[in-house]
Amino acid sequence: MIGRLSARYGPPAAAFAVFLLAWEAVVRLARLPPYVLPAPSLVATTLIADRATLFASLWVTLRTTFAALGLAIVGGSLLAILFSQWKWLERALLPFAVVLQVTPIIAIAPLLLIYLPAWGAVLSCAFFVAFFPILANFSLGLASTDRNLLDLFALYGASRRQTLVMLRLPAALPYFFAGLRIGAGLALIGAVAAELAAGASGQETGLAFRIVEAGYRLDIPRMFAALVLISLAGIAIYFSLSALAHLVLRHWHESGGV
Amino acid sequence: MSDAVVVLKDVGKTFANGTRSLAHLNLAVQAGELVTLLGPSGCGKSTTLRLLAGLETPSSGTVAVPARKPGQVGFVFQDPTLLPWATVADNVLLPLRLQKMQAAEARRRCTDVMRLVGLADFARAYPHQLSGGMRMRVSIARALAPRPRLLLMDEPFAALDEISRFRINDDLLRLKKELKTTIVFVTHSVYESVYLASRIAIMAVRPGRVTEEIAIDPPLPRGADLRTSAAFLGYCDRAMRALGRAAAEDRR
Numbered sequence: 001m002i003g004r005l006s007a008r009y010g011p012p013a014a015a016f017a018v019f020l021l022a023w024e025a026v027v028r029l030a031r032l033p034p035y036v037l038p039a040p041s042l043v044a045t046t047l048i049a050d051r052a053t054l055f056a057s058l059w060v061t062l063r064t065t066f067a068a069l070g071l072a073i074v075g076g077s078l079l080a081i082l083f084s085q086w087k088w089l090e091r092a093l094l095p096f097a098v099v100l101q102v103t104p105i106i107a108i109a110p111l112l113l114i115y116l117p118a119w120g121a122v123l124s125c126a127f128f129v130a131f132f133p134i135l136a137n138f139s140l141g142l143a144s145t146d147r148n149l150l151d152l153f154a155l156y157g158a159s160r161r162q163t164l165v166m167l168r169l170p171a172a173l174p175y176f177f178a179g180l181r182i183g184a185g186l187a188l189i190g191a192v193a194a195e196l197a198a199g200a201s202g203q204e205t206g207l208a209f210r211i212v213e214a215g216y217r218l219d220i221p222r223m224f225a226a227l228v229l230i231s232l233a234g235i236a237i238y239f240s241l242s243a244l245a246h247l248v249l250r251h252w253h254e255s256g257g258v
Numbered sequence: 259m260s261d262a263v264v265v266l267k268d269v270g271k272t273f274a275n276g277t278r279s280l281a282h283l284n285l286a287v288q289a290g291e292l293v294t295l296l297g298p299s300g301c302g303k304s305t306t307l308r309l310l311a312g313l314e315t316p317s318s319g320t321v322a323v324p325a326r327k328p329g330q331v332g333f334v335f336q337d338p339t340l341l342p343w344a345t346v347a348d349n350v351l352l353p354l355r356l357q358k359m360q361a362a363e364a365r366r367r368c369t370d371v372m373r374l375v376g377l378a379d380f381a382r383a384y385p386h387q388l389s390g391g392m393r394m395r396v397s398i399a400r401a402l403a404p405r406p407r408l409l410l411m412d413e414p415f416a417a418l419d420e421i422s423r424f425r426i427n428d429d430l431l432r433l434k435k436e437l438k439t440t441i442v443f444v445t446h447s448v449y450e451s452v453y454l455a456s457r458i459a460i461m462a463v464r465p466g467r468v469t470e471e472i473a474i475d476p477p478l479p480r481g482a483d484l485r486t487s488a489a490f491l492g493y494c495d496r497a498m499r500a501l502g503r504a505a506a507e508d509r510r
Binding site for chain 1 (some may be wrong): 308311313323328333335337339341342353356385386404409
């Protein structure tokens with residue numbers, strides 16, 4: 001067991017450790033000042049020293065991310081189910097979803113900031129980017145149900161509701177989780193991007209604003225510390241969703257074994 | 259013909275893309291028969307089954323299946339076609355649940371039919387944990403659970419190795435005897451066709467139709483050496499010649 005774990009996680013952990021050590025060594029040997037490139041050790045101490053501010057900001061950003069993701073899950077799934085039941089609805093509404101998807105969110109943010117309060121604009125941006133992958137993947141899943149199983153349900157006189165609940169929805173679950181994983185990552189990116197566009201606003205400010213603020217003050221170690229927190233949050237979200245997908249799909253789907 | 263379970267009269271089927279799958283197909287199946295449809299790929303065997311199941315409608319002619327109510331007709335596809343997220347028991351229960359059968363009765367039937375097909379110990383397994391042959395048994399159990407009057411089977415054992423195939427062929431004959439179900443079985447194996455059938459319908463291609471019928475009468479004596487017996491091989495010979503004539507007709 002330990003042998004298997006170390007075989008799997010050993011190489012990436014070792015590579016990462018070597019990377020950090022090399023970084024530290026370069027900074028120390030070349031005597032680089034912290035405003036050019038801070039050493040990892042300094043980033044770590046900054047992270048600890050400024051934890052009150054940074055973690056409060058992380059919490060703000062994460063709250064936006066999760067609220068946006070929640071709305072995207074509900075909205076994207078509902079729309080995907082409606083699309084699967086009424087094809088004309090899909091033809092009517094899909095263009096809107098595609099337009100929202102292909103327009104860079106950072107370009108819409110200034111406009112949203114005019115119409116909405118800052119928190120609303122940030123939430124909307126994060127929602128828009130997370131929404132489409134969930135809708136698209138779930139729609140694809142609902143449309144790729146095994147033909148023979150659909151025939152079987154027809155043969156036994158299954159109602160539309162039975163076919164949806166007992167066949168189409170469970171069959172689309174792997175697609176849903178694929179979309180969820182992409183959508184969750186994008187929700188964080190959308191939240192950070194919109195925070196950058198929104199700048200300082202109100203009492204609560206997210207991590208992106210901390211990065212900009214630290215940049216103005218040439219507090220480079222703090223910029224790095226905030227970046228580390230954002231990355232860690234992204235990684236944590238990705239892995240917890242992978243674990244959830246594994247838990248739900250482990251009995252039957254190839255992707256569940258990961 | 260009061261006992262006819264299936265009557266196909268002058269049936270034609272042309273698909274939307276213009277492919278003429280069947281033309282002037284005539285076939286009647288009596289209660290208790292096991293009719294095999296034997297023919298090369300593309301002769302419309304599967305289309306014929308789908309017509310019988312009501313999954314397709316004929317372009318011309320009439321398809322009469324008096325038993326065709328949900329649950330009265332079972333279908334076993336070429337692939338096991340199981341719900342991968344459901345256990346063996348839940349897969350077998352599926353048609354009963356779709357008919358909203360009372361849970362206790364459904365569970366009793368499910369247990370019975372799983373014992374019949376040799377799945378009693380696998381109720382809680384998931385499809386991916388089973389071999390191809392076992393998955394096919396689940397598919398058969400599911401088709402039998404509603405106690406259908408007519409069972410349609412579309413090359414169900416084509417993907418199995420010969421040893422599993424022989425065993426499952428024997429099991430199918432035993433099940434048929436116990437349940438008295440009428441079966442229409444599609445295959446392109448001459449030997450399987452003769453082994454299972456009480457009557458063989460030979461089919462030709464372009465367009466698909468029944469060219470000859472061979473009744474296995476009297477029934478072949480079931481035994482370990484049947485597959486090498488003179489009677490069995492005689493029928494195989496007849497079936498192959500009939501297939502040859504059907505192919506020659508096609509070339510003309």
